[in-house]
Amino acid sequence: MPNIYQPNLMTIKKVINETPDTKTFHLVFQDEELQENFEFETGQFGEYSCFGAGESTFCIASSPTRKGHIECCFRKTGKVTNALFELSEGDTIGFRGPFGNTFPIEEWEGKNVIFVGGGIALPPLRSVIWNLLDLRDKYKDISIVYGARSVADLVYKQEIAEWEARDDVNMVKTVDPGGETDDWDGYVGFVPHILENDFKPDPENTVVVVCGPPIMIKFTFEALERLGFKQDQLITTLENRMKCGLGKCGRCNIGSTYVCIDGPVFKAAEIDLLPPEY
Amino acid sequence: MxxxxxxxxxxxxxxxxxxxxxxxxxxxxxxxxxxxxxxxxxxxxxxxxxxxxxxxxxxxxxxGIKPFLFPKDEPLFAYENRGKKVVLTEVSxxxxxxxxxxxxxxxxxxxxxxxxxxxxxxxxxxxxxxxxxxxxxxxxxxxxxxxxxxxxxxxxxxxxxxxxxxxxxxxxxxxxxxxxxxxxxxxxxxxxxxxxxxxxxxxxxxxxxxxxxxxxKITRLRDSAPILPWLQDLGNFGDEMWQRLGEKCLGCGACTFECPTCHCFDIVDENSGNKGYRVKFWDSCQFDHFTLHASGHNTRNSQFERYRNRFNCKFKIYEDVFGEKGCVGCGRCIRGCPVNLDITEYMAEVAHKAAIPNAMSADPDFE
Incomplete structure (x- = not known):
């Protein structure tokens, strides 16, 4: 048995250019037995590696309801993501996972679910969005509020169009002021502002799943609380820097809470019990 | 026996x-x-x-003896890039x-x-x-x-x-x-x-x-009993002590490398041509890049916050998460510190603050 730090090999089956600096990979395990038996739940993450550059942490961006391959989506930012960005179909990468806890989707059955995401934070939500849409009867209204710095920075453009076209999804899209184009048909404004002043969701029987940079999570929770949402209706997924994903390397902790083991999915009430260090 | x-x-x-x-x-x-x-x-x-x-x-x-159980650096496996394929070799x-x-x-x-x-x-x-x-x-x-x-x-x-x-x-x-x-x-x-x-x-x-x-013969005597409950009170996370005592920390990480219980590590690829090793090696929570996100956000952005994390790790996180002692009192972090930052000074301050609640109130400017 290889040690816990040795990844499984995966082949890149498909590359999608999401934005000028963001790509999606469709991945399958090279070991057929593992490919057959691999299971994960929505919200979990993995350690993806380009051999020679190193490992990076991304969520699994596809839904567990969609078998056959897993997907990751990443922006080129540092050494590893730049190296991954250069890879093409047929190339090999490493994967360790799945790690971490999951979105409590059973708890949301019979409720309205609102997804709020910013920029590169849509991939974690996209996994759970498709998971719910594939179990559509179990949930009431499903809404997606998504924004990015500019139109060019919106990821999953094709899927946004698909969600807009569905009559069982309420798609709200926005770009930051100055990021719009002439033919932009969404809102212009920051996500928490559009959420509070334009979308104005009703808290009754509703949960909100927020993903984005820490500052966006903070402002979005505050906006939702002003709209009457209670803490137990608010959920987020944190993305602290990680190396091992196994609770050992000491990097992702917020006080005594390890994001890799205890998270990445947290309820607002759980976040409130943490030291303000995330 | x-x-x-x-x-x-x-x-x-x-x-x-x-x-x-x-x-x-x-x-x-x-x-x-x-x-x-x-x-x-x-x-x-x-x-x-x-x-x-x-x-x-x-x-x-x-x-200490830490390197014989958890070496400063060690290969996790070898890799070789062969065109589109990769071959991995386990370490013994x-x-x-x-x-x-x-x-x-x-x-x-x-x-x-x-x-x-x-x-x-x-x-x-x-x-x-x-x-x-x-x-x-x-x-x-x-x-x-x-x-x-x-x-x-x-x-x-x-x-x-x-x-x-x-x-x-x-x-x-x-x-x-x-x-x-x-x-x-x-x-x-x-x-x-x-x-x-x-x-x-x-x-x-x-x-x-x-x-x-x-x-x-031991002269450095502190009461560590009040430390865990004091740290568990979230209100004390913003105490003025952290910044005041931690200000002189240089972030060199000497304390963490000499500490017998510090376990933080990094994982990197040591590459040579088309092959190399993925290597695990000692890292330190005192380094400014340790918690830096790809976005530029840093969860522990200043040095006193990093020192606060270390003290919390020794006296709270180890107990909460691992059910074990985070500090064995070896004194190496005191001997090894280039600016005489002394963990037992924090221990004494905490004992003092715990004994006299509100003796030094939290800094109102702290966020």
Whole structure:
């Protein structure tokens, strides 16, 4: 048995250019037995590696309801993501996972679910969005509020169009002021502002799943609380820097809470019990 | 279990017998700190051969035994990029049968802390690079008789003669003989190997007195009992103490590298052409890039926040998450700090604040 730090090999089956600096990979395990038996739940993450550059942490961006391959989506930012960005179909990468806890989707059955995401934070939500849409009867209204710095920075453009076209999804899209184009048909404004002043969701029987940079999570929770949402209706997924994903390397902790083991999915009430260090 | 007497000058024979019994023997030895004639010798743990000089029972080692369980750097596997394919080669988990001789009580007590992090007791993930080394390692500990001014083991529930984590424990008595106590089955094996050198039942009373006498030499005394409850009060996370005391920290990480329980590491690829190793190596929560996100956001953005994390790790996180001691009072972080940042100053402040609630209120400007 290889040690816990040795990844499984995966082949890149498909590359999608999401934005000028963001790509999606469709991945399958090279070991057929593992490919057959691999299971994960929505919200979990993995350690993806380009051999020679190193490992990076991304969520699994596809839904567990969609078998056959897993997907990751990443922006080129540092050494590893730049190296991954250069890879093409047929190339090999490493994967360790799945790690971490999951979105409590059973708890949301019979409720309205609102997804709020910013920029590169849509991939974690996209996994759970498709998971719910594939179990559509179990949930009431499903809404997606998504924004990015500019139109060019919106990821999953094709899927946004698909969600807009569905009559069982309420798609709200926005770009930051100055990021719009002439033919932009969404809102212009920051996500928490559009959420509070334009979308104005009703808290009754509703949960909100927020993903984005820490500052966006903070402002979005505050906006939702002003709209009457209670803490137990608010959920987020944190993305602290990680190396091992196994609770050992000491990097992702917020006080005594390890994001890799205890998270990445947290309820607002759980976040409130943490030291303000995330 | 068995107790006996060993002559101190038979320690050389102990090394001979253990080596003959196919143990790799690790012991504290003096080595020059610098090149050149003016260098002062320092004690470090390293592999010893029959006939080598050692300083078991003499002074305190500058570095502990952590590298023999959790090396500074080690390959996790080898990779080779072959066009679109990658070939991975596992590293060996076959480690040599080892005895660490002359380990001090604080250091041997730290082993269960590291084990709680790396073994499957932690979330079910077993780092066999650590646990398989540990399975092969026997600890022969040696009570301190001359603790130094930085030592504070008695403030964290240990003592200069503690045998926690030890397989075979030795205490030097005033008459120069060693009182030997076998603590585990692994220790019994060591006792069997050195049986010819052991005599009688030892002197339990003198051993007890030696421990008391050593503890009395410890001058750095702190009350650590109030620390955990004080840290668990989230309101104290914003206490003014953190910034005031932590301001002088340089973020060099010396304390973390010398600490027997610090376990943080990084994982990087050491690449050469189309192949290389993925390597795990010591990292430090005191470094500014340690928690830096790809976005530029840093969860512990200033140095005092990083020091606060370290103190919390030692006295709260280790207890909360791993159920073990995060600090064994070895004093290395005090000796090794270039700016005399002293963890026991924080311990004293916390005890003071806990005893007098609201004596120093939280900084209103703190966010």
């Amino acid at each position: 068995r107790t006996a007497t060993l002559q101190k000058n038979d320690l050389d024979r102990v090394i001979d017998l253990l080596s003959q019994a196919d143990y790799r023997v690790i012991a504290p030895q003096n080595q020059p700190r610098l090149d050149g004639p003016d260098s002062i010798d320092v004690a470090v743990f390293k592999e010893i051969q029959s006939g080598d000089s050692h300083n078991i029972g003499e002074g305190l080692s500058t570095t 988990l076959d480690f040599p049968k080892t005895v660490i001789l002359g380990v001090r009580p604080c250091d041997v007590a730290s082993v269960s802390s590291l084990d709680a992090v790396f073994s499957d007791k932690n979330a079910g993930f077993n780092d066999e690079l650590f646990t398989k080394r540990l399975e092969k390692t026997t600890f022969v500990s040696y009570s301190c008789t001359e603790p130094d001014v930085s030592c504070f083991c008695t403030s964290v529930g240990l003592a200069p003669d503690s045998d926690k984590g030890s397989d075979l424990h030795m205490t030097e008595l005033p008459d120069g003989t060693l009182h030997v106590e076998v603590k585990t089955k692994a220790g019994e094996k060591i006792a069997a190997v050195i049986d010819a050198l052991l005599s009688g039942d030892g002197d339990a009373v003198a051993r007890q007195q030696a421990g008391v006498a050593a503890a009395e």
